[in-house]
Amino acid sequence: xxxxxxxxxxxxxxxxxxxxxxxxxxxxxxxxxxxxxxxxxxxxxxxxxxxxxxxxxxxxxxxxxxxxxxxxxxxxxxxxxxxxxxxxxxxxxxxxxxxxxxxxxxxxxxxxxxxxxxxxxxxxxxxxxxxxxxxxxxxxxxxxxxxxxxxxxxxxxxxxxxxxxxxxxxxxxxxxxxxxxxxxxxxxxxxxxxxxxxxxxxxxxxxxxxxxxxxxxxxxxxxxxxxxxxxxxxxxxxxxxxxxxxxxxxxxxxxxxxxxxxxxxxxxxxxxxxxxxxxxxxxxxxxxxxxxxxxxxxxxxxxxxxxxxxxxxxxxxxxxxxxxxxxxxxx
Numbered sequence: 001x002x003x004x005x006x007x008x009x010x011x012x013x014x015x016x017x018x019x020x021x022x023x024x025x026x027x028x029x030x031x032x033x034x035x036x037x038x039x040x041x042x043x044x045x046x047x048x049x050x051x052x053x054x055x056x057x058x059x060x061x062x063x064x065x066x067x068x069x070x071x072x073x074x075x076x077x078x079x080x081x082x083x084x085x086x087x088x089x090x091x092x093x094x095x096x097x098x099x100x101x102x103x104x105x106x107x108x109x110x111x112x113x114x115x116x117x118x119x120x121x122x123x124x125x126x127x128x129x130x131x132x133x134x135x136x137x138x139x140x141x142x143x144x145x146x147x148x149x150x151x152x153x154x155x156x157x158x159x160x161x162x163x164x165x166x167x168x169x170x171x172x173x174x175x176x177x178x179x180x181x182x183x184x185x186x187x188x189x190x191x192x193x194x195x196x197x198x199x200x201x202x203x204x205x206x207x208x209x210x211x212x213x214x215x216x217x218x219x220x221x222x223x224x225x226x227x228x229x230x231x232x233x234x235x236x237x238x239x240x241x242x243x244x245x246x247x248x249x250x251x252x253x254x255x256x257x258x259x260x261x262x263x264x265x266x267x268x269x270x271x272x273x274x275x276x277x278x279x280x281x282x283x284x285x286x287x288x289x290x291x292x293x294x295x296x297x298x299x300x301x302x303x304x305x306x307x308x309x310x311x312x313x314x315x316x317x318x319x320x321x322x323x324x325x326x327x328x329x330x331x
Contacts, residue, residue: 017033017036017037017041019048021033022034022045022048022056023048023050023056023059025068026056026057026059026060026063026065026068026072027059027060027063028063028065029060029063029064029065029067029068030068031065031067031068031071034068034071034072035071042071042075043075043076045072045075045076046072046075046076046081046084049086052086052087052088053085053086053087053088054086054090055072055084055086055092056068056072057069057072057073057081057082057084057092058084058086058090058091058092058095060072060092060104061092061093061095061096061099061101061104061108062092062095062096062098062099062101063099064096064099064100064101064103064104065104066101066103066104066107069092069096069104069107069108070107073107073108073111077111077112079112079114082108082111082112082113083112083113083114083117085119088119088120088121089118089119089120089121090119091113091114091117091119092104092108092113093105093108093109093113093114093115093117093125094117094119094123094124094125094128096108096125097125097126097128097129097134097137097141098125098128098129098132100132100134100137101137102134102136102137102140105125105137105140105141106140109140109141109144115141115144115145115146116145116146116147116150118150118152121152121153122151122152122153122154123152124146124147124150124158125137125141125146126138126141126142126146126147126148126150126158127150127152127156127157127158127161128161129141129158129170130158130159130161130162130167130170130174131161131162131164131165131167132165132167133162133165133167133169133170134170135169135170135173138158138170138173138174139173142173142177148174148177148178148179148180149178149179149180149183151183151185154185154186154187155184155185155186155187156185156194157179157180157183157185157191158170158174158179159171159174159175159179159180159181159183159191160183160185160189160190160191160194162174162191162203163191163192163194163195163198163200163203163204163207164191164194164195164197164198164200165198165200166195166198166200166202166203167203168200168202168203168206171191171203171206171207172206175207175210181207181210181211181212182212182213182216184216186219187218187219187220188216188217188218188219188220189218189219190212190213190216190224191207191212192204192207192208192212192213192214192224193216193218193222193224193227195207196224196227196228196232196236197227199229199232201232201235204228204232204236205235205236205239208236208239208240209239212224214236214240224236225237
């Protein structure tokens with residue numbers, strides 16, 4: 001009597017998927033691979049690491065594959081899971097922000113990613129968005145309460161990073177949101193110094209317009225002007241001179257009183273106040289023309305300088321109101 005031998009069962013699709021296949025799928029964004037996994041296998045995915053200590057979520061986030069990121073985030077909804085770090089302390093959020101994947105950044109933040117988590121270098125996601133010039137990502141991070149003035153291990157803030165790489169839009173955003181213009185790193189250098197050293201002229205002039213100190217010295221005893229090339233030095237001097245010339249004009253016209261009134265809104269100003277505001281605007285506009293400086297930046301910069309303690313002590317000033325009113329005011 002012949003014995004019946006059961007033929008071996010064909011391996012199921014899920015058993016054929018090895019770890020390397022999963023990492024390749026995460027890199028390529030093949031969500032079908034992950035959708036085919038059993039619940040048991042899917043729950044195992046957060047523990048997998050490649051040779052760099054990076055998880056599948058790291059790889060998918062860095063590659064910008066939102067659908068895979070959603071699946072993997074749901075597989076481990078814990079805070080420790082979404083904030084898991086590789087050998088260099090990078091979390092998936094660092095990778096997504098650095099690589100410019102705004103949709104992935106949104107998913108990670110909504111899943112509980114720590115917006116202010118630092119890697120081994122002390123850098124947050126905002127540091128990388130700033131240095132790469134990812135404006136939208138920076139806006140998303142800030143809207144999720146990213147701290148603007150956190151410093152990395154060498155003392156650099158996000159503004160330092162943006163200034164070093166010449167990202168003027170990022171610098172403008174960070175300053176308007178409250179970044180410290182004269183923040184000092186461990187070398188004693190400010191964002192303005194970084195911009196000058198890297199010959200990022202547009203950023204250097206922007207920082208001066210926002211009241212950056214040109215006289216501060218770094219640890220080697222150099223000032224901003226000492227670090228600048230000959231032709232850039234002259235432009236910096238002209239910009240700083242325009243700032244100093246405008247200051248007494250603004251004070252002599254009682255600008256601080258107008259600021260307090262404007263903080264309530266332009267529509268609430270009286271006729272005399274409106275006329276005075278237009279007069280200030282007109283005079284500063286002429287200064288701006290001769291020095292290629294936008295009047296809005298020239299006037300708003302005084303809200304960041306220690307020279308106007310008398311204005312600040314007079315009461316709270318909402319500088320964004322001032323910026324909007326000066327910018328849109330008719331010449």
